[in-house]
Amino acid sequence: MKKISAACLILILASCAQPELNTDAGDDHDPSLEAVSDLADRLAQFAPTELTVDLESLTEEQREVLGLLVEASRYMDEMFLHQVWSGGPAMGEMLRQSTRPEARDAEALFEINFGPWDRLNELEPFLGSRPHPAGAGYYPEDMTKSEFEQWIADHPEDEEAFTSLTTVIRRQDLDMVAVPYSTEYSKWLAPAADKLRQAAARTSNESLKAFLELRATAFLSDDYFASDMAWMDLDSRVEVTIGPYETYEDGLFGYKAAFTAFLTVGLPEESAALDKYKQELPWLERNLPIADRYKNFDRGTESPIRVVDEIFTGGDTKAGVQTIAFNLPNDERVREAKGSKKVLLRNIMRAKFERILVPIGEVVLSAADREDISFDAYFNEVLHHELSHGLGPGKVTIDGRATEVRLELKDLYSTLEEAKADVMGIYNILALIEQGKMPADLRASLEPTYVAGLFRSARFGVHEAHGQGTISQFNYLLEKGALEVDAEGHFTTISEFFPGAIRDLLEEILLLQAVGD
DSSP: OOOOOOOOOOSOOOOOOOOOOOTTSOGGGOGGGOBOTTHHHHHTTSOOOOOOOOOTTSOHHHHHHHHHHHHHHHHHHHHHHHHHOTTHHHHHHHHHHOOOTTHHHHHHHHHHHTSSEETTTTTEESBSSOOOOTTTTTSOTTOOHHHHHHHHHHOGGGHHHHTOTTEEEEEETTEEEEEEHHHHTHHHHHHHHHHHHHHHHHOOOHHHHHHHHHHHHHHHHSOOHHHHHHHHTOOOSEEEEEEEOOOTTOTTTSOOOOEEEEEEEEOHHHHHTTGGGGGGHHHHHHTSSSOGGGSOOOSOOOOOEEEEEEEEEEEGGGSSSOOSEEEEOOOHHHHHHHOOEEEEEHHHHHHHIIIIIHHHHHHHBOHHHHTTOOHHHHHHHHHHHHHHTTSSOSEEEETTEEEEHHHHHGGGHHHHHHHHHHHHHHHHHHHHHHTTSSOTTHHHHHHHHHHHHHHHHHTTOTTSHHHHHHHHHHHHHHHTTSEEEOTTSOEEEOTTTHHHHHHHHHHHHHHHHHHTO
16 A cells, blocks of 8 residues: 555644735834744644555556646645635745744744634734734625625625625725736636646546646636536545635635545545445435424435545635535535535544544543443444535525525524534434334444534534534533433443434524525
8 A cells, every 4th residue: 555644733723814014123022923922832732643654555547646636636725725814825924934943833833824823722922913804815804794795785786796705805995896817816816827737638537628628727717516516426546626616715605616626546446336325315304303494405315425535635624724525516506406525534434433532432431431432333424414504504594585695694604504414413313223224232422422523523612613513512402301411520421312403403494504504
């Protein structure tokens, strides 16, 4: 087995900001580079972990394609740094040139966080004192939510462009304008598109060739629909995801997509073993604990599931906490036509289970519960979390107006969506066990593994969608008696009340989404 090592920094997540840096002043006197005193301790919170990937089974052609895609993916880093904070590149360069004693630790933490804000500590600045702007680099830093909303009210013709996933908002004299990503980030998108075309020319895999060519075109046109459809059909050992996707970084409205990249090697046998769950999606939708009028029976059920090993990441997903799985694309048009693809990063999941989940379980769970934690339960919870993103309300009608849950809930959408996927994942596993479609012995390890996972995710903090959703689940289950805490502070799951509490919580979350309130 050939090994690819990666500094898989297994512990964080969040956003960034926009300073006016005085690059002419010596850095010894620049207050924007004044660091907190515990930089080394903050770095020590991360667990550098070597990842291994089997490359022996890949052809020379596939390895060459991967090399070209690594080059394309590096541009995602550059664009994402600008997206989270327009002053990021200047500050990064100042840190590289700095001779301060703490500069190397500060530079390392800056690279992990893609900016001077600690993604493990409520976005507290670890360099300087500038607060993190909610709109990151997507909007004018001094723009308020009310100003944006008033502009839309006064200029309804601008609403589509202003709320688009792929525009940034800029001031132009006394006006505001929506600038397409293809214009704002052309410096990086053009060469990234060129690398994708080179990789397309090198591969003999027709589905990969089609996706890469269409995604290269999308980089320059901002129309990602065709390439998202082609990505759903991708059938290749080289499994690549690259482009603007998640909207977590936009803390104002959740409208704007961040550039990201995953380069992985597909594991066909492991993927095929999970195909059976795709067939259950229509039944799982019908089984949701809400009225049928709120259910989404129109989404596609193609929904491929891929198990992969990660080789390289770029952009949004590299910042802070490392992703263990994802469910894309987010375009409701694609989801209605084909569903969504679930990608499970096996080597990252195994590393997080061993380095994080098990040690946390030993600290927070009762002796009986900690013995029941299992990787099998963890893997299935992650799988069904991702499957659940493709279930429930998506496109909705509010007061006779066709819209999407994302647009109605704005900055709260990501929090509710992540909580929904967590809770629905457990609800669906319990339902499939009851139907005899998942092994009954999984039940014993399901609940303790889930609760240990809540503590793992809660470390992300209440400023971030996953952390907010996790804490909401924890408080709800505690109030419903599904969790108990003993005198030593250890938690025990109460199986008698757990399924009912999960069902009730899921119903409340789904109704919030369905009515868009």
